[in-house]
Amino acid sequence: MTTTSHGPDAPFALARFRQRDSPRLGLVARDRIRPLTPEDLGAASLNDFLADAAWDRLAALAEQDGEWMPLAGVTLTAPVEPRQVLQTGANYRQHVIELVAAGLTNSTDRTIDEAREAAARMMDDRAAHGEPYFFIGLPACVVGDDVPLVLPGYSEVHDWELELAVVIGREAFRVSREEALDHVAGYTIVNDITTRDLVFRKDMKEIGTDWYRAKNAPGFLPTGPFLVPPPFVDGSNLNVRLELNGEVMQDASTSDLLFDIPALVSGASQTMPLLPGDMLLTGSPAGNGQHWKRFLRDGDVMTGTIEGLGTQVVRCVAETG
Template sequence: MTTTSARGGVAAPFALARYRDGNSIRLGLVAGDRIRPLDPQDLGAAGLNGFLGSPDWNRLEDLAAAEGPWISLDSVTLTAPVEPRQVLQTGANYRTHVIDLVVAGLAKDDPRSPEEAREWAGKMMDDRQANGEPYFFIGLPACVVGDDVPLALPPYSQKHDWELELAVVIGAEAFRVSREEAMAHVAGYTIVNDITTRDLVFRRDMKEIGTDWYRGKNAPGFLPTGPFLVPAPFVDPARLKVRLELNGDVMQDATTDDLLFDIPALVAAASQNMPLLPGDLLLTGSPAGNGAHWGRLLRDGDVMTGSIQGLGTQVVRCVAEQAAGEA
């Protein structure tokens, strides 16, 4: 059975989701166009992260085939399908995206043509892939929301941008694991749109400090996530289509085979400093086609529709956050 709904197709027999139930949020099992609540006795664990630490997918497969308190998926409001304690983000991890950034950043007095710069950047990325390491920074778990929450665009900037990304959901705790061990610590996958305020990424007051990811990426709701958590056994992350539309126009359209560092490499590298905990998110980077590339950043009323093959579709609606003192 393929899980389908207005949220897009999920090429899996079942998936996990979280949905609003009055003033609370419940964990649910999605199968087809239905969802049923999951209680601790269903999971065999105290909660979602406890289950993900040692996921028993056979247990959920049996529930997906059983009679029970099923309701229509379209009758509930889904929210973020995860509750991470840590969010790690990967920068500059799509080959084409990085090459585009290099070419776009050419100084006016650079003697190279765009084609020459692209060739140079391509060789640099090939060398980085062969000899380099992934680049990580930290996001705030408080920024993780579902697409049921409108994206409020802060008034301190007019340069908020999108970055649709495949996100790894960690299963069993991973600490200093090898590349060969890494996939045993992946519970599943979801979709994250990593919103970025472009003019705050680099410090103006002290350029030597470099990037300021806290101010550039961490505002309320800046990590729209979901709608589903799809179990790892049902996903081949090596060549997934990643697509984002802005008001119906295609802005990002790529596949994950353009990643410089693949999922095993990312999980292994990220685990070397701190343990990755069950339920944590590891974002894998964004492909080419961000707003900075198109010269079109987010505005009040914009609608972003992001989909990743087999993981469903999220629809994020943008609203202008009112500045202090505005009526």
């Protein structure tokens, strides 16, 4: 069982907790949580609430007496119920520069400094004139950190990628960058687990990437534990930090995003409407297992923290049977 002793830094946030094995929506304020009814929300469901995101209603509840319980006494699960999950690739500038520079030094006679300068120019041109790179994930993979991460036995190269996730509020379809933040209901944490040896097809390399098999095993999107309202989050400058068994593996800032949150929401909305409660992952910084040549093993514990959004603790277990 996973418990969280204190909430995020925000005055209040949403969470879902297990009550008789069924998830129930709750309001978190400091180290307390209280269950929320449809009457409290003013909406029939979480996603219906997010469509309007009447956070002022919950701000008032956070100051009132009620059925408050210690946060440490409940088991939290994923705070969202998305119908769609969109993921962003190659979106941290410094991370991508290092990857491109490594490729250039292997394929040309450039020095590493020359390769980095060339890669930086490429990334700046991409940010100015290019478009974000999106692919889709399965909502069924979204779980809380109360669920152990089962490492499928068909591979030994399962990897971590801690990411800031945008949660959509009002439906967004072909919105501009200037309008995009009006469609954001909040933010949460996601660890986008990836099986590295399945990313590229071996039977027909011309097909390219196989994100379905590489990223969509059960539990491969540990999410939460909190959904924090936008007024309390500066998504343009948040520290993203992942520790593996206490050792820091990823430590970066969202200020390094090639495409910022308005660009991502706008870009993703051009193809398909983004619905209330949907998640848009913003990409992961340098420091994954592929970089360290160290992949997830039975017994590993990943502690992922994003500034202002709290901390998730994911425990890994080997697949049995």
